[in-house]
Amino acid sequence: MENITFRIRRYDGTNTWVQEYRLPYEKGKTILWALTKIKDEIDPTLNFTSACRHAICGSCGVKVNGHAFLACKTSLDKLLETFDTSVLYFEPLGNYDVVRDLVVDWKPKMEKMKKIKPWLLPSREGSIEEGFRQSKQQFAKISSSTDCILCGICASECGQLAINDGGYLEPFIINKAYRFAVDSRDNAPEEHIRPVLENELWKCIHCMQCVSKCPKEIPLTDEIAYLRKETMKMGEVHNQGARHAYAFYHDVKKWGRLNEMTLPIKTDGMVTTLRKRIPFAYRMIVKGKINPLRLPKAVKGIKGVRKIYQQVEEESKS
Amino acid sequence: MRYAFFPGCTLESAAAELMISTKKVASALGIELIELEGWTCCGATHLQDVDEQLALAINARNIALAEQLNAPLLTVCNTCTLMLRTAKKTLDENLQLKEITNQRLSSANVEYQGTSEVTHLLWALIQDYGLENLRAKVKRPLKGLKVANFYGCHIIRPQEVLGFENHMNPRSMEMVVEALGAESVEFSQRLACCGFHAVFPAEKEVMRLTALNCLSPKKAGAHCIVTPCPLCQMQLDMYQPDAQKGCRDNITMPVLHLPQLIGLALGFEPEELAINRHIVDAIPVLRQHIGVI
Ligand code: SF4
Ligand code: SF4
Ligand code: FES
Numbered sequence: 220m221e222n223i224t225f226r227i228r229r230y231d232g233t234n235t236w237v238q239e240y241r242l243p244y245e246k247g248k249t250i251l252w253a254l255t256k257i258k259d260e261i262d263p264t265l266n267f268t269s270a271c272r273h274a275i276c277g278s279c280g281v282k283v284n285g286h287a288f289l290a291c292k293t294s295l296d297k298l299l300e301t302f303d304t305s306v307l308y309f310e311p312l313g314n315y316d317v318v319r320d321l322v323v324d325w326k327p328k329m330e331k332m333k334k335i336k337p338w339l340l341p342s343r344e345g346s347i348e349e350g351f352r353q354s355k356q357q358f359a360k361i362s363s364s365t366d367c368i369l370c371g372i373c374a375s376e377c378g379q380l381a382i383n384d385g386g387y388l389e390p391f392i393i394n395k396a397y398r399f400a401v402d403s404r405d406n407a408p409e410e411h412i413r414p415v416l417e418n419e420l421w422k423c424i425h426c427m428q429c430v431s432k433c434p435k436e437i438p439l440t441d442e443i444a445y446l447r448k449e450t451m452k453m454g455e456v457h458n459q460g461a462r463h464a465y466a467f468y469h470d471v472k473k474w475g476r477l478n479e480m481t482l483p484i485k486t487d488g489m490v491t492t493l494r495k496r497i498p499f500a501y502r503m504i505v506k507g508k509i510n511p512l513r514l515p516k517a518v519k520g521i522k523g524v525r526k527i528y529q530q531v532e533e534e535s536k537s
Numbered sequence: 538m539r540y541a542f543f544p545g546c547t548l549e550s551a552a553a554e555l556m557i558s559t560k561k562v563a564s565a566l567g568i569e570l571i572e573l574e575g576w577t578c579c580g581a582t583h584l585q586d587v588d589e590q591l592a593l594a595i596n597a598r599n600i601a602l603a604e605q606l607n608a609p610l611l612t613v614c615n616t617c618t619l620m621l622r623t624a625k626k627t628l629d630e631n632l633q634l635k636e637i638t639n640q641r642l643s644s645a646n647v648e649y650q651g652t653s654e655v656t657h658l659l660w661a662l663i664q665d666y667g668l669e670n671l672r673a674k675v676k677r678p679l680k681g682l683k684v685a686n687f688y689g690c691h692i693i694r695p696q697e698v699l700g701f702e703n704h705m706n707p708r709s710m711e712m713v714v715e716a717l718g719a720e721s722v723e724f725s726q727r728l729a730c731c732g733f734h735a736v737f738p739a740e741k742e743v744m745r746l747t748a749l750n751c752l753s754p755k756k757a758g759a760h761c762i763v764t765p766c767p768l769c770q771m772q773l774d775m776y777q778p779d780a781q782k783g784c785r786d787n788i789t790m791p792v793l794h795l796p797q798l799i800g801l802a803l804g805f806e807p808e809e810l811a812i813n814r815h816i817v818d819a820i821p822v823l824r825q826h827i828g829v830i
Contacts, residue, residue, distance in 0.1 A: 285725075286705050301706050378730040382742040382749075422739040424746075425582045426730030427694035431704055440695075447586040459738040464586040467578065471595060475577035477546040486737045503775065506814050508551050519575035523645025524595065530641045531591045 220244045220305045223295065225253060227265065227309040230317050237308075238262075244305075250290040250298070251279055254309075254321075266320035274434060277368035280375065281321050282310040287375040289434040312375035314389075328374065328389055334414045335388070335396040342406035357403035364398035364442065366435040367391055373433050378426035379419075387419045390429035390439045397442040400449070409453060416450045421460025462486050472528050475518030480511060538665055540611035541603035541653065542570035543621065545767070546578045547614065551775070552767035554811030558796040559613050559658065561810060565803050566666065566674060570611065573602045579620035581768075582691075582734055593634075594641045596624035597649040601642065609654040611661055613796065615691035615766035616734075621655040622698050657692060659709055659765045659795060660701045668716045676804035678718030682761070682826045684798070685722050685754030685790075686710035687773070689766035690730045704728075710765065713795070717802035724757035726750045731772040747773060747780035751788040760822045761791040763798045770794050774816050791819030806830055 225240045240257045251269055258265045269279035272291045279290035284302050298307060315323035345351030373390035374380060380387055388396075396415045400408040420443070429439040451461050466485035470477045483492045503509045518524070548556040563570045576599050578584075585592040600621060603610035612618045628635040629651045639648055656664070662671055693704040702709055707728070711721040729750055732743035750773055754762055764770050774792040781788050792815065800810040807813060807820050807829055823829045 284705075301703055303706070378732070378746070379735070379739065379742065382732075382745045419739075422735055422742065424730050424732045424739065424743065425734040426690045428690075428730075431694040431696055441589075444585045444589060448588070451587070460586075463737050464583045467580055467583040468587045468591075471578045471580065471584065475575070476549065477578045477581070479546065479550040483737075499775070499779070502778070502816055503551065506816060508553070508775070508814055508816070510550075513550070518577055520645065521575075523647065524577055524598070526644035527594050527598065527641050528591065530644055531588060531594060534641075535588065535590070 220299070222305065223253070223299070224306045225257065225309060226306060227257075227320070228311070229265075229320050230311075232319065246296065248295050250281065250283060250288060250293050250295060253295060254281075254290060266318075266322050268322050275368060277370035280312050280370040280372045282312055282375060283307050287312055287372040287432055289370055289372065292434055312371050314374050314377060314380045315371065323371070325371070328371070328392070331388065332392050332395060334418060335392055335399075335411050336414070337392075337395045337399065337411075339399060339402065339405050340407040340410055341404055345404065351404040353403055360401045360403070361398055363435075363437055364394050364401075367394050367398075367437055368435060370434060373429035373439060376428035376432045378424050378428055379422050383419070383422070387422050388415060390433075393420075393446065394437055394439055394442055397446055400446070408449070412446055412449050412453070415446055416455055420446060420450065421458060459486050470515075472525060473517070474515040475521050475524050476515050478515045480509065480513070538567070538661075539569040539571065539608050540656075540661070541606045541608040542572045543576055543579075543599060543603070543610055543612045543617055544572060545612060545614040545617040546581070547767045547771065551771055552794070554814040555613060555767050555770070555794045555796065558794060558800050558810040561805060562796045562800045562803060565800075565805075566671070568661075568666065571606060571608065573599065573606070573610070575602060579617045581616050582620065590641075592620070593624050593627060594638055596621050597628055597638050598642055598645060598647050600625055600653055600655065601647040601649045603653040604650050605647075607652075609656055609661075611656055611658060613658045613765070613794075614768065615657070615689045616768055618655065618657045619691035619698060625651070625655050626698055657701075657765065659692065659713065662713055662799075663709055664701075668712060671713070671799075672716045675717060675802045677802055677827065679714075679798070679802050679827050680718045682719040682823075683722050683759050684714050684719045685724050685757065685759035685762045686714060686727060687731070687750065687754070687762045687764040687769055687792075688728055689764055689769040692765055693728065710763070710795075714763065714798070717799060719798070719802075722754060722757045722759040724754040724759065726753035729753075731766075731769040733768040733772040736772065736776070743772070744776065744780045744783055747776050748784040748788050751777060751780065751790040752784070752786055755788065755790050759790070760826055761793055761819055763793045763795055765795045767794065777817050789817060791815065791817050791822055793819055801827065801829065 222241045229238050254267050270276040274292040281290050311317045311321045311323050318324050396411040399405050400411040463486040580592040696704040714721050732746040736743045797810045
């Protein structure tokens, strides 16, 4: 390959257009190298952000061929190989308002972040003068979540944010809530967790985009599962998400399998199910997709499954 | 080729047509599927919200059952694949946790060793069976049929768990579809999520997504969607009439399971593959483009 073609979505505050640039191929370069070279040598009007060039500041997130990357960390060779092409299409991060070209507006996200109180609500075990001691094990709990560099890549790719009206929290905000909720120096985990619950925690669609794309490999979906579990421990079990999760929990314990017939009732309650799902159920029955008379039978070895349940439950109590 | 078969809950109920078509196709290809006796639900990404250790243990038990058969574990559901492979990776990489989990499993008289791989039919066809062999079995090349490959999340993401191919540009579906003689259509929602796992708490959003997921392949000129995941199939097919209500454009798109598409190429008629069970009738487009009865 002699040249790489960069097709960049431009925006000047009013108009949007796609502009094409071409650079001779050089081995071992990054996305940021290309953007800088275009700006320095071809078109000084091109706008993008970057500061540290070392995957620390989080300012250089950009979308290439439909996927978000950290520009300074991602090699062009990897992209050319992944997409098997010499044409790369650049866009600003998704799920953000665009300011200019590849520059996005962080302000609304930072405003939203305040909801989860992204700061320590300190315990009395330390003081400003003496500091707050943390054991290795206690630090281990926050070590991965504190790696977040606020690059916004998870938010760009989030499947729920793409279809949401604005209530759902960006994965990095959820991460921040988790980070303070599990910090041994924080005295009020509920104050970080409750806002996450109240801001549509159960609407995560499990698309795994955040966890796949995060350049810092933060296990965001595990954090979501943890926060959900904590809300249930706080007594928040009367919502669709919690009831849905518990339906699986109880069905597997009882039969080893899910009973799909009773799942809507367990999740939504009988009244809502009858009100909302009759036309749906009707078309399913007509097509033979569900049989309302089918009762699940317990699987072979169910006693063993229940013993596993018992053991795990006992361990978590002790 | 012999596999321990993990059907997953949906194949027993709302996606029974996938059970029918998978068995037909496997036997026509000479692939032996032995259904695991006593398998349990994988937890479908919900169980870990209550207790992740339990989700790990029950899937360790599922894999251990396959190990007793001395065979790789094969699924036809993306989410089952994700759950089982997550358990396997966790246990194989953490010997201490493996030991603790085995203590838990001992009350059920099973032991997880880590000897059985967990795979998906789509991967097995490419990796074990071979596309050339598949091509040789085609009796009715699906020439003229334009197919939108809807991968679904849990066969590609997260990459460290699924790992069969690059999650940003997978090609396995295209490879199989082309071996069957059909044409793959590129469309913007190809790697999108179907939203199935949040259809209760996020109904409004998921319906929006369903409409988008049908409209995108339609605009790209596809005759039908095909997916390797029964949950994606259910979301896009069963809920399509509901998604249509909130959308001005006509979003109608038939949605096939991957084994149904393979079955058509092997010469089966739609009814034999239970294609008549779908909510959105797929038979007219099949009649028009590949001349099924
Ligand atoms: S898994 Fe949930 S939080 Fe992560 S990107 Fe998908 S919808 Fe967003
Ligand atoms: S969680 Fe990961 S992807 Fe999201 S902002 Fe932080 S570093 Fe970036
Ligand atoms: S320039 Fe700072 S993270 Fe890329």
